Amino acid sequence: MCWLGSIILGGAIGTILHHSAGLALVPSVLIGGFVMGAGGVIGPGILCRARAGAGQGASAVAVPARAAPVSAAPVVTPAEAAPASAPVKEARMAPRVSGPSGPHDAARPVSGLDAALARAQRPQAEPAPEFLSAPRGGRADDLKLIRGIGPKLERLLNEAGVWHFDQISGWRARDIALVDEKMTGFHGRIARDEWVRQARDIVAARKGEG
Template sequence: MKSTSASLISLAIVWGVASAVGFVAMAMLMMLGDWTLLQALFAAAAVFFVLGSVLSLMFLAPLPGPQKPGTAGWAARGAAPKAHGKPVHAAPAAAPAPAKAPAAAAAPAPAAPASAEGARPAGLSAARAGGADDLKRIKGIGPKLEQLCNSLGFYHFDQIAAWTPAEVAWVDDNLEGFKGRVTRDNWVEQAKLLAAGGQTEFSRKVDKGDVY
């Protein structure tokens, strides 16, 4: 009986507060917001129902009934698992596997034998009876290089045209101050053409006197 009376009193208080807030809201809207009576009344009704519902949920929700004495204790005991049998001992941790020995470093591959410096081409002690060819007609051979070639025994186009790759390598390496010139300027191909009686664009310029 007492609980019913208390609930009714609480309900009256909650909705009374809601109605008071709704009335205040209606008055404020009419005075400050220039709302019409109908608009303010509609807004106040909305505030009344929303606020009343919220307060009812907050303050009038039924509380859970008291538990019977001893119930919680028995429930807790029933939930606790019972241990049976001998205690289980944790298995010993497995010993870490021994680290593998580092693989033996691969033996370095034997170094390739250093390439030979080539083979010296056969030279002449002097130019043939007809006289030395004008080696300056080969692009890359100037007056100084022509003298150097003559000193090594090279006087004629057909000599240079017959050089093998190994012989080219030797001459490239032994042209003091001009190393590598044979390969860079392609002497052998030019000499083949000139030895056969042909001409190159460069040899034509030399013949005209445009170079030296």
């Protein structure tokens, strides 16, 4: 059941990243596969630990503890008790480190999956999209070649600093959201008309011709 849920979740995430966020097919498949593998590896471990804990609790309730026989406590002199208490003062608690799957002992080695999840949760600085004050070389691309862009949208893009296809082809989800805010009256057209994919096709075709 854990692997089935992981496969469904990984496929859904990959599909959303590719079709809705405009992410390329290969990165979408890799991210979906990573989520699928992580869920399949982590899920069974969590379920097994939960079942083992429930079984131990049930056995503890079912079998009452036997009372230990009462024996006379030996008399310990202060001189004999002092050496035993010395190591207690020197004992130190092992530090606990919080990881993506919860706190764990620092002495326990971190697995490759834990390290990958930790890297994925780290905030990464993404470069802002390239905005230009004027077209390169004084010649702007005809952005109307992208299906869904008309004269008004082209003018809005130019005012936002977008003049060339290679600018649009490099947009990610955050960049699309940033530019979409400036498309007054045309919100949502970037993703709906797949501007990024069309721009990448045009850039690739021009490189092939060159």
